[in-house]
Amino acid sequence: MKLHELRDNDGATQKRKRIGRGPGSGMGKTGGRGIKGQKSRSGVAIAGYEGGQMPLYQRLPKRGFTKPNRKKYAVVNLGLIQKFIDDKKLDAKAAITEDALLAAGLVRRKLDGVRILAKGDISAKVTLEVTGASKSAIDAVEKAGGKLTVTAATAAE
Numbered sequence: 001m002k003l004h005e006l007r008d009n010d011g012a013t014q015k016r017k018r019i020g021r022g023p024g025s026g027m028g029k030t031g032g033r034g035i036k037g038q039k040s041r042s043g044v045a046i047a048g049y050e051g052g053q054m055p056l057y058q059r060l061p062k063r064g065f066t067k068p069n070r071k072k073y074a075v076v077n078l079g080l081i082q083k084f085i086d087d088k089k090l091d092a093k094a095a096i097t098e099d100a101l102l103a104a105g106l107v108r109r110k111l112d113g114v115r116i117l118a119k120g121d122i123s124a125k126v127t128l129e130v131t132g133a134s135k136s137a138i139d140a141v142e143k144a145g146g147k148l149t150v151t152a153a154t155a156a157e
Helices: 078-086 098-104 135-143
Strands: 074-077 114-117 127-130 147-150
Touching (some): 074 078, 078 114, 078 135, 098 127, 114 127, 114 135
16 A cells, blocks of 8 residues: 555545535525524524523522642552552562552553552552552551552541
8 A cells, every 4th residue: 555545434524514605505595594583693602591581500509619729649449450460560579659550551640649549459468659548448458468658648538
């Protein structure tokens, strides 16, 4: 195959619909907008407009608050760590740090740190050093004979 022989599969692309280009196009004259009315005219933005009545999104009360500086953690489950140890992608003998999890491909990026959750079970005796962990995850690792160290100031939540 040569470069000039490359092309899309049949049906992969469609020609652009050209509106208002005569009656033969099937989209001429009014261009699919119907006749008269606000929506047939240009410069119309009426999404959520309720004919003068107070729109629903304005009638409902505002609730809650989004913290602007909240931390976002990369979440890892214990079951996945065990799977990666079984597949020889992680070394259970050495201390498993956030960088080791990143290198193994268990997390894509660290964000504000890595947080361990207790989904799945772990049987390997591991030493984990992460930013955060749930109480049940810490218990599960210690039950398996390992150690989970939380390095962040805010310990188990």
